[in-house]
Amino acid sequence: MIYFDKVAKVYPGGDTALEDVSFHVAPGEFVAITGHSGAGKTTLVRLILAEVMPTGGSVLIESQDTKDLHSGHVPAHRRRIGTVFQDYKLLHGRTVYENIAFAMEAAGRTDEEIANDVPYVLELVDLEDKASRFPGQLSGGEKQRLAIARAIVNQPEVIVADEPTGNLDPHASQEVMQILQKINELGTTVLLTTHDTDTVKKLNKRVIHLERGRVVSDDAN
């Protein structure tokens, strides 16, 4: 599903974010990437989304090497991956409903599909009664649930969640983790990054630990 093969990323200016990172995530797996801030977790996510390119090695999603992606195909590549961010990255000028509908419109789904699926995912994340609110009117936990709803609505093969609980209180964090687990149980691959080792321990899933851009432990090995 996701392959990192001896990946290195050095940003312009000489900051090394990742060095010799190799791992493989199988379809249907739930993998947590842990590490302190600056360990390279966010760079890893950006590499998967083809926001940045590796300076060494290769990142493959299925058989697609991100380096070979033509710039015109990047949007389609991103639509295959559902992404959840620490800072939610919602469209503030649009309602809860429209935020999800936008992701579906961008994926070229029909009006009927949008009318059917948006209420369904809203119910899944327990936001069905807030459909006409704007993101500014939601709590942190609600915003993150909305972001998850948006990430899963197009039924991507993989969900990448970058520090999804980073800005949330323990209760909201737990809710978000439960939703992610539920999504995984329904068959979607989940890749989660977090610096919160306690949360990860409770999950009892595979953990890859990064330190200063290198993999220092991987439960799979």
Next chain:
Amino acid sequence: MSVGTDFKRIIRSGLVNFSRNPLVSAVSVMIMTVTLFLIGTSILMNALLSFSLTQISDRVDINVYFFPNTPESEVLSFRDEVADLPEIISVDYVSEVAAIAEFRERHEDDYLTIQALDELDDNPLGATLNIRAQDAAQYESIAQYLEGVAESSDPIAGDIEKINYNQNKEIIERLGSVMATIQRLGMIITGFFVLVSLLITFNTIRLAIYGAREEIAVMRLVGAENKYIRGPFMIEGVLYGVVATVLTIGLFFPITLWLSKFTTVFFGGMDMFAYYVNNILAIGFILLVAGVLLGIISSFIATRKYLKI
């Protein structure tokens, strides 16, 4: 997914953005209205000055004055002779009787002049020929020809009192060149203002889109195609143009109505309001095209920065 659905969604999204950001939309529309107003002003000003210039150059003519009591038949045969010249467009004959009647009418409020005229037994005015050339440049040669006749041994030469081309010429030429200078200067000044306001409009739209840069970044992360992100902004640009055109067209009604009071008196009788109303479709079309293009191009350029992958 059909192109139609895409287009419908882009339009809907543009309309929603336009109405959900009333302040940004209002500012952009107002700034664009100023630009279109300047463009409209330059169109109207140009029309006014061109009209006045034509009026003035139409007034250039050569007057041949005959001594009083010159037999009408001689004047008329000279008129026919002159009228045959290819450069000449018209020769108006004003008889002695008509000349005095016109003079009286022009001085009807001037009691002293009329009284002096009444005391004369004879009509002091002779007949006149008013000669108009096809082209202003031809007056010089026509005048030379007439002067030549006046100095020749032709019997009519003795009847010609004077030919007053040179008197008119200088005044008209000076007025014409003043008008032309005003027109050119006006075009340069309005051109400058139009350019400045174009830049301000572009910048306003750029700022509006700058305000939406995070949204654009999010849309890209969700995997939206560029046309999907850019389209609604361009629709907003079109809306700014359309609304600003409607406002500008509306603004010109009271303004031209008010101005026509002055233009009919000072600029050779041009009724600005009538001109505006008669040409409203053409002017409106120019403004609409300018506004819509400005909106689309500004939005296109402004979003480009945030859409590079």
